[in-house]
Amino acid sequence: MRHLFAVGAAALLWSAATAYAADPVGRYTVEGSNPGGGGKYAGTVSVEKTGETYRVVWVVGSTRYIGTGIGDKNFIAVSYKSGSDTGLALYGADGGNWTGVWTYAGGRTIGAEIWRRE
Numbered sequence: 001m002r003h004l005f006a007v008g009a010a011a012l013l014w015s016a017a018t019a020y021a022a023d024p025v026g027r028y029t030v031e032g033s034n035p036g037g038g039g040k041y042a043g044t045v046s047v048e049k050t051g052e053t054y055r056v057v058w059v060v061g062s063t064r065y066i067g068t069g070i071g072d073k074n075f076i077a078v079s080y081k082s083g084s085d086t087g088l089a090l091y092g093a094d095g096g097n098w099t100g101v102w103t104y105a106g107g108r109t110i111g112a113e114i115w116r117r118e
Contacts, residue, residue: 023049023071023072023073024047024054024069024071024076024091024093024098024115025047025048025049025054026046026047026117026118027044027045027046027047027117027118028044028045028046028047028097028098028115028116028117028118029042029043029044029045029115029116029118030042030043030044030045030058030060030113030114030115030116031113031114031116032102032111032112032113032114033111033112033113034111035102035103035104035107035109035110035111036109038111041060041061042060043058043059043060043061044058044059045057045058045059045115047069047076050068052070053068053069053070054068054069054070054071054076054078055067055068055069056068056069056076056078056080058080063082064082065080065081065082065085066080066081066082067079067080067081067089068080071091073093074092074093075090075091075092075093076090076091076098077089077090077091078090078091085104086104086105087102087103087104087105087107088102088103088105089101089102089103089113090102091113091115094114096117097114097115097116097117098114098115099112099113099114099115100112100113100114100115101113
């Protein structure tokens with residue numbers, strides 16, 4: 001009986017992990033560093049499926065960034081805008097979280113970011 005319980009628990013954990021890895025849809029806390037050593041920041045990110053694309057919304061302090069992403073269960077590339085700031089970000093799946101790099105349009109350095117699923 002113990003073996004059957006262990007197998008069932010392992011299957012449940014595996015299915016939960018694969019559900020998280022299915023795509024980036026969800027709500028996250030975000031931590032990152034600005035390009036060129038410009039300081040660190042924290043906030044939230046939400047990702048929703050919009051047809052074949054994703055709508056990505058970051059809230060960092062009082063600033064809201066809105067992006068459009070393409071990708072799958074392994075990666076997501078996002079172009080974003082807030083006021084006159086535009087840029088590009090690329091993330092890879094990391095369990096239920098996502099890690100990536102980003103830059104402003106025309107940038108020559110990159111920042112780093114991690115999304116931790118809430």
